[in-house]
Structures are given as C-alpha cells and as structure tokens.
Amino acid sequence: MATELLMPALSPTMEEGTLAKWLVKEGDTVTSGDIIAEIETDKATMEFEAVDEGVVGKILVAEGTEGVKVNDVIAILVEEGESVDDLAAPAAAPTATAEAPAAEAPAPAPAKAAAPVEVVSKASADWPEGTEMKTQTVREALRDAMSEEMRRDENVFIMGEEVAEYQGAYKITQGMLDEFGSKRVIDTPITEHGFAGIATGAAFGGLKPIVEFMTFNFAMQAIDQIINSAAKTLYMSGGQMGAPMVFRGPNGAAARVGAQHSQDYAAWYAQIPGLKVVMPYSAADYKGLMKTAIRDPNPVIFLENEILYGRSFEVPALEDFTIPFGKARIWREGTDVTIVSFGIGMQYALEAADKLAEEGISAEVIDLRTLRPIDYDTVLASVMKTNRCVTVEEGFPVGSIGNHISATIMQRAFDYLDAPVINCAGKDVPMPYAANLEKLALVTTDEVIAAVKEVTYR
C-alpha cells in the first residue's frame, strides 16, 4: 500500500513553499521521525519529518522547486518489496514540479504573488519620474531599510525576541546578526515589559533603539513603558529628553491564530500624543517610512502585517530613499467616491475599486500610510471632489480610525457630503478561530463594495 507524502503547511500563513532539499533518495528506507526534506517557508527553513514507515518509491517534486502548494503530493512511500511501477498511476498530479514552476499556477497565492501588485494610476510623488524600480517583498524592504540605517548610524540597534540567532521569527532580521554582530542585534528573553523599558531607557541615554515585538499583541505587556515612559517624557521634562526609537512588529490578524494573536492596534496608539504611528501597505512605503521612523527624534509605532511580509511590490532602486510622515498616497484617482484606508485594509480598498470600475463607479483610493500625523488635507480635498467617503480598516469598529476620519470630514467638509460616511471595519467580536467565522469577523472586499454602493445610492 503506497502512502502519499504531501507538502506540509508549516506556518499559519503558508500557502506554498520551496522544497529546498531532499535528505533521502528513491529506494531509501524511512521510519517515522526521520527527517526527509528541508522546506523553506515565508518564515523559515524547516525540517520535514516522516510520519509513516516505508521505502521512498518516487520523488515527485525535485529539490529546489519553488512555489510548491500546500497538500501537493511531493513523494510516494511504498512498502518493502513493493515497486512504484506496480502502482496503477500516481494518486494525484503535482501542480508544481521543477519542470512546471509555480508561476504557471492558476491563482497566485497571496503569500508570494508572482507579479507585483502595483496598480497605481497616479504617478507617485515619492520618487522622481523615471526612477529605476526593482521588485521586492515587504520583508526585504524592511530588512534593507533597517540595515541601511544601521550602517548610517552607529547608535541604531535592534532588540527583541529571536531577532538574532533565530534570524527573526518572521525572518525580517535575517542576516543582520552576521553583518552587525551581537552588540547591535540583540536577542532578549521573553520579557516584553522589561525590554521595552530597557530600550526606552537606552533612548533616554541617547541611543536609537529599534524594538521588535514578535507581534503587537505581546506589546500589551509593554504598553505602560511605550506610553507612560516613551511617549510622555519629552513633555514631562519640558523638552529636555525624549525617546528617539521605533517599536515595530506585525499587527492585526494573520490567519487562524485566534483572538489573542489577531488584534489591530492602529486606533489605540493613534490616540496618544507624543507617539508617531505608521501603518504602511506597499513595500516601497515600508522601506521609505521605516528609514524615516529610525531617523525620527520621537518614539514611532510601526505597525506591520504578517500577511503582507511575503508580498512583492515595486520599490525604487534609490541609494537613500525616504518617505515623509503625514503624507497620504493616492493610489488611484476617481470621481464618484473616496475610499480611505491604510495597511492591509488597502488590499480590500483596491480590490473593491477594481470591481467597482467594472460597474462604472469611479473610486479614488487613498492610503493614509501614517496615522499620527494624519494627512487630513488629502482626504478632505478628495471628499470635496467626490462628495462621498468610505473608510476601510481591520480593527474594531468602536473608536476606530474611520470614526475619527468621519468626524473630521463632518466638521470640516459637511456641506460637501452627499451621503453619510460609512466605516468598514472588523466586527465587534474577539477573533474566532474557525475559518468561516474568522472570515466573517474580518472586513471584506464585498463589504467595501456594498458600502460604496450605499453612499453612491446605486
């Protein structure tokens, strides 16, 4: 009886991976617990263990193959004395082999889109026209930004859980320990409150720390130091000393990690005077805004997204590329409605705008990029043009960024509104684990489309 070995899912967000190396060959006998392959995911290179006993009858996916989908058959185990040729036919045709690379797979997986999702219709003001561009993932853009700044300024260092020897829980700091050494790339014990405080003290002492939280969910343990110490000291000291530093890490929902690991903190931190808050969408923004964050003389909350880490975008190939805080980006110009979003919410906003265009509704899509400061002017100018607005975010609906944007529009552009502003947000529930309920709890493209139709009375 032959057993199929399937490509395993090795992280919550993994949809495909690279079969980096086979540690067995056809004809080898394996027993349960043997390591038979190395598989590279978006987060790490991991060992794949055999669960069943048998002989490796056939290897179906050659080593080095990228984009192997989770649950594809990668090899067949046969019983002692049995030959793979005895089997009638392979149980399932692999969708990805060395000969048929992943790029030809029908639906691009979100974790590693084959083509960059640059759909901007308006020339970006962030870099000069004609600038050479390169395709980069958000993960690579973040690493480049931090490494460039660490080369530029000796006082910049990074500390957090698993940033050094493990090479980053999400591989953001991969290779940085080798380049900068353990003095500047520092593994901490699991002690968020403590190391957030130590980093803040180091910033008082004139250094420029980058604190990585494995996720912002864990930063709730440290939020007293972030707010009471880092954000308020400049004011309380009459301007004598502050905390020039960056708190960064993934924020918001990943996939199927449940209520305690799936919260968007954008609105929480955006409330605090003394903090700057950044929540980018594209790799170019991740890079340019991270470099600005590290150079900023204030504490900066840099909210990343695990699902976006593996996504590719066009990034300008410039020596020293920064993006200022407080400048929204218009991704798409339109005339019928303004969709305001930030972070992963931009994915829903842009998808909705594409679909709405097919129905003849022209949406202007604005990425706020920074939530403190907020670029009110760009939003207001757009709303004065379109007379309608929908906001999109993943966070909870009460006291959301969308609520605040709505209030600002009401106060400063009331006479221009032809419909109430609608806030599309996450549902007012702790994040459920079940796949169907999780989908319901998150904001969706369909909800954005429905909201746009409501405000445009279509």
Place this chain on the structure above:
Amino acid sequence: MAPRKPASKAASPANVSKDELLAYYKDMLLIRRFEEKAGQLYGMGLIGGFCHLYIGQEAVVVGLEAAAKEGDKRITSYRDHGHMLACGMDPKGVMAELTGREGGYSKGKGGSMHMFSKEKHFYGGHGIVGAQVPLGAGLAFSDKYRGNDNVTFTYFGDGAANQGQVAETYNMAEIWDLPVVFVIENNQYAMGTSTQRSTKSPSYWVRGNAYGIEGEEVDGMDVLAVKDAGERAVAHCRAGKGPYILEIKTYRYRGHSMSDPAKYRTREEVQKMREERDPIEAVRSILLTGNHATEDDLKTIDKEIKSVVNAAAEFAKESPEPALEELWTDIYADEIPPHNA
C-alpha cells in the same frame, strides 16, 4: 557567587575627613529643610496634586552621591526631591516645578513626580511604581554600548521591588552585565502596607541571587555606611562585573503623600526612629564629638541652608505660570500639528 553578608557594621568615621562630614551634613540638611518647606507650601495650596516627601531618608541619596563620579546617571520614582538636590540640581528650579511655574525644571509641565535634568544626568522622577527600573537598566545599557565606565543608580522602593518588571530587569541586567546599581530604598512601608504584609521574603536584596546578582543590605540611617556600600557597588559595576543590589534600610518620617491617614503605624514607632536613628543628628554628633565643628559653626550652616530654601520658595512663588502656548510645546521633538490645534 555567594551572597554577601549584610554590611550592618557602622562605618568608622575615623577615616572620613572633616570636609566630607560637613558636606554630608549640609546636603542632608538641605533636603530636610527643603522638604519641610515643600510641605508648608502644599498646606498653603501653592503645590497641588501629589507630593511625596523624603524626610528621614536623606542619608541614602547623600551617601550614594558621594560614591558617584561625573557622567554617572540616576533615576528614581516619584519620591524624587531628595535625589535632585543631592545630585546638584538647583533648589529654585525644583521648588518652582512643585508650584507648577515657568521656572521649574520641566517648565511647570511635570510637577513633583516628573522632573529631569539632562545637565545633572538625572533621568526622572517617574510616577509609575517600578517603571524606572528597566529605564535605569536601559541608561546603563547606553553607557555599556558606548564603552565608558559610567554607572546608573536606579532607585526604587520596597513596594516597587514586588513589581514583575523589576524581576525582568534583574534578569536582563545580569545577562548583559549592565553597569547598574539597583538601590532598594526599603522604608518599610509601600504606601500603607508594611513589608511584613506584602512579602514573605526575609529581605529584598537576596532576590538578586536568583538571577546571579550580588548585593548587600545597608544601614540607610548611617550616611557613612551608605557611602561605603555605594563605593563597593560602583567598583563592581565599573569593573564590568554587571549589576549590584543595595537594599538600604531607611525610614520615612512623613506620610506616603500629603493626605496620609497614618493609621498603619504608631506615632511611637515614628518618634523612636526620629529620636534614635536620625541620619542628620548622627553626623551632627560626629562633627561635634570629633571637634570638627562647634555648635556655632553648625548654627551658621543651618542659617545658610534656611536662606537657600527660603530663596527657593520665594522664586517658586514669584515665577510666573507657564505661558498658555506651552500647552502645545514639547509633545514632539520636531513639532507636528496636534489633532485639534
């Protein structure tokens, strides 16, 4: 490393010079008179909110400052007036901060609990119990990162010693050999809760042993003993051996803050400490019995200090309230428009 035995022995005044003794006397007396004046101004409504007086604990900061050198840093909790005066901050600026005036160290925006001086390496004045402990370790981290031999005195009370972040900080400070002196000012009461009611540990400094940190218990009513212990702690840190814990047994004569019901201890207990263990009286007695000073000399000193404190109070009353525009400054190191300005 074996835990060090408590250094309960009284330090011998024999090898301490007259000048040093006089300096300790003056520094402690300045704190005491300053705090008495602060209490008086509070009663007159000139100081608002919380105001935590340091009376009784003067020997702790004065003894440790005697072990410090230029560039060493210090950070403490909200009971911070004594620390500021001991490290040389101007009494006028401290008092004017208490009254919330423009001439205060934080331009009136920090208050009693939140004061800083970059010039004197005083990093606050922190209002959240225990939060200054990782911050202090972080200051020490910055010195180690730069490769100098400065140390950071990180003060906290017996109440803060029970906070989780103190344990977290001990652990990291020892892993990374941070040059930080953890100073536990054990005044025996966390607000109104005595140490007997808040922990079963016999002492606080021994908790460092669990993390591999050396330390000792010190008589905090004896400024010379504090200075001796401070010198041992500082030498340990400067030699690159990592952190050191000093548990300094002291006593607060006044209430926790200004509205303290004083129901948690007896008047006799306080009176006994004042009469038998007062740190200022102790130095005064050494000065007189050792013929370092006469009653008249000390009277002159008392007078000088009174006039310094009176001048500080005068300044704090006369300094104007901060300009209304100050509401909107110092929020960011580079001003960005506030949400509703």
